[in-house]
Amino acid sequence: MTTNADVAPDLAVKVRAFAERCHPLGVLLLLAVAVRLPLAFWPNINHPDEIFQYLEPAWRLLGHDGIVTWEWRDGIRSWFLPTLFAGPVVLGDRLAPGGAGAFIVPRAAVGLASLSIVVSAWFFGARVSRMHAIVAALVAAIWFEIVYFAPHTLSEPLTTALIAPAALLLTGDLSWKRLAVGGALLALAFVWRFQYAPAMAVFALGACWRQWRNAIPLVSGGLLVLALAAMVDVAYGVAPFEWLILNIEQNLLHDRASEFGVAPAMAYLYELLIIWSGATLLLLCALRRGWRHAPLLIVAAVVNIAFHSAIQHKEYRFIFLSVVLLIIAAALGSADWGQMLRARPAWRRWALPIIAGGWVLLSLGLADTTKLMQDNWMRGTGAARLAADLRADPELCGLALYVTSYHLLPGSERLARGEPLYAFHPEDPLATGRLPVLVKKNEQAFNRIIAPPSSASELPADFSQRSCASMGDDGIACIFARSGACDATSATPFEINDVLVRLNY
Structure with missing residues (x-):
C-alpha cells in the first residue's frame, strides 16, 4: 500500500528531474x-x-x-x-x-x-x-x-x-x-x-x-x-x-x-x-x-x-x-x-x-x-463590441458613421462585414452645417448608424437606439437601426473613402 509519505519524495524527485531537463x-x-x-x-x-x-x-x-x-x-x-x-x-x-x-x-x-x-x-x-x-x-x-x-x-x-x-x-x-x-x-x-x-x-x-x-x-x-x-x-x-x-x-x-x-x-x-x-x-x-x-x-x-x-x-x-x-x-x-x-x-x-x-x-x-x-x-474595446454586434446582425446591409471618428474602429470588414460604409463628418466640406438633413436624405443607402446618443434627435425618425459602448476620449457611441433593406443603387457622395479624401485624412 502506497502512503502519502512515499508519494511526496517521489513527486519531489520527479519535479527536480523535470527542472533539470528543462x-x-x-x-x-x-x-x-x-x-x-x-x-x-x-x-x-x-x-x-x-x-x-x-x-x-x-x-x-x-x-x-x-x-x-x-x-x-x-x-x-x-x-x-x-x-x-x-x-x-x-x-x-x-x-x-x-x-x-x-x-x-x-x-x-x-x-x-x-x-x-x-x-x-x-x-x-x-x-x-x-x-x-x-x-x-x-x-x-x-x-x-x-x-x-x-x-x-x-x-x-x-x-x-x-x-x-x-x-x-x-x-x-x-x-x-x-x-x-x-x-x-x-x-x-x-x-x-x-x-x-x-x-x-x-x-x-x-x-x-x-x-x-x-x-x-x-x-x-x-x-x-x-x-x-x-x-x-x-x-x-x-x-x-x-x-x-x-x-x-x-x-x-x-x-x-x-x-x-x-x-x-x-x-x-x-x-x-x-x-x-x-x-x-x-x-x-x-x-x-x-x-x-x-x-x-x-x-x-x-x-x-x-x-x-x-x-x-x-x-x-x-x-x-x-x-x-x-x-x-x-x-x-x-x-x-x-x-x-x-x-x-x-x-x-x-x-x-x-x-x-x-x-x-x-x-x-x-x-x-x-x-x-x-x-x-x-482603448478600442468599446468599438470592438459594437463591431461584434454588427457582424452578428443578419439584417445589416449598409452602415453610416454619424459624427463618429473611424480611428478606433477595427477596419471596414470587421465593422461593416463588407457592406457599404458611409461617413457623415462635421468637417466634411459637403456636409458642414447640414448633417441632419443629409443623413435623412441618404438613409436608403444604409440601415444601421453608429452615432453618439446625444445625436439621436438629428437622425431619421425610423432609426432606434440599440447597444452602446465607450469610445474612450470620444465619448459614447451607439448603434441605431431601422427595419428594411438598403437601396444598393442609391448614389451618395458620402462613401467613407470619398469623405476621407475631402477631409485629407
Whole structure:
C-alpha cells in the first residue's frame, strides 16, 4: 500500500528531474507565450495605425475593399509590412471567417515575434552569469509595457524585435557572420521604421569603432536587405524607397504629423515618470549598475528618446525601443544585487527568487496603477463590441458613421462585414452645417448608424437606439437601426473613402 509519505519524495524527485531537463530559457519562453497570446484575443487598439496602416492595407492586397487613409493616398508608406501581414490575415480569415480571425492571427504572430527580445535578453545576461541571464530574460518576458505592446500590429514592436537581436550580434565577440546578420537585421528594421535609425547607428558605430573593416560585412548584409526592399517597391509599381522620400517630405519637412497633436520636448520623460511612478528611482539605480554590462543599450535608448523628443508630434509607442533597451539594462543591473545576496550564505538560495519575484511584483503593480495604462488596456474595446454586434446582425446591409471618428474602429470588414460604409463628418466640406438633413436624405443607402446618443434627435425618425459602448476620449457611441433593406443603387457622395479624401485624412 502506497502512503502519502512515499508519494511526496517521489513527486519531489520527479519535479527536480523535470527542472533539470528543462532549460530555463525554454521555461521563460513558455511563460512569455502564456502572457502574450491571450492578449491577441483582447480587442484593444493602441493606435489606429495598427489597423489602417497595416491590417487594412493587407486586407486590400487580398482583393477586398478597405479604408484608405491619406498616408496610402500620398504614397508615404512601404508595402513591405502589409505584404508580410497578408499571410496571417488570410490564414486568420480562413480559420475564423468574418473578420475576427483576420485580426487575431496577425496579433498572435507579432506577439510571437517579440520572443526575440526575451532570447536576446537571455544572451546579454549570459555574458555575465547564469543569474543575469535568467533575470534579464524573465523581465523581458513579463514586463508590463513589453507585454502590452507585444501583440499590437505596429512597426515599433516589430522593429524592436529585430533591433534587440541585432544589438546582441553587434556587441561582444564579433565575427563576419555576426556582423553580416546584424547589418541585415538593422537594415530590415530601418525599412520597417526608419525613425529608429539614430538608435541603430549606435550599434553599427559601436561594432566598427575600433575596427573599421567590420563595416564591410555589416554594410554587405544591410545592402542585401535593402535590395530586397527595393524589389518589393518595384513589384508594387513605385520607385525604390520613393515612400521614404515622401514620408520625410511630409512629416519632417512639412510637419504633417503635427496636425495630429504636438507635445513639449520633455513629454517622453514626463510620461515615463508617470508610468513607472514610484519605481523610477529604483529603475535608475538598476540602470546605473546595468551600464557596466550593456552601455550601448542605454546609449541607444537615450539617443532614441532625444531624437523623438525633437519631433513635435509625440506618441509613447515611438520610444518603445528605448523602454525595452532600458528595462533589459536595468534587469542586468538588478542581477548584480542578486549576486551580492548570493555571496551571503544565509541568503544564497533566496537571492534569485527575491530579485525575480521583485520584478514580477513590480510589473504587476505598475501594469494598471495609472489612468494612462488603464486607458491603454481599454482603448478600442468599446468599438470592438459594437463591431461584434454588427457582424452578428443578419439584417445589416449598409452602415453610416454619424459624427463618429473611424480611428478606433477595427477596419471596414470587421465593422461593416463588407457592406457599404458611409461617413457623415462635421468637417466634411459637403456636409458642414447640414448633417441632419443629409443623413435623412441618404438613409436608403444604409440601415444601421453608429452615432453618439446625444445625436439621436438629428437622425431619421425610423432609426432606434440599440447597444452602446465607450469610445474612450470620444465619448459614447451607439448603434441605431431601422427595419428594411438598403437601396444598393442609391448614389451618395458620402462613401467613407470619398469623405476621407475631402477631409485629407
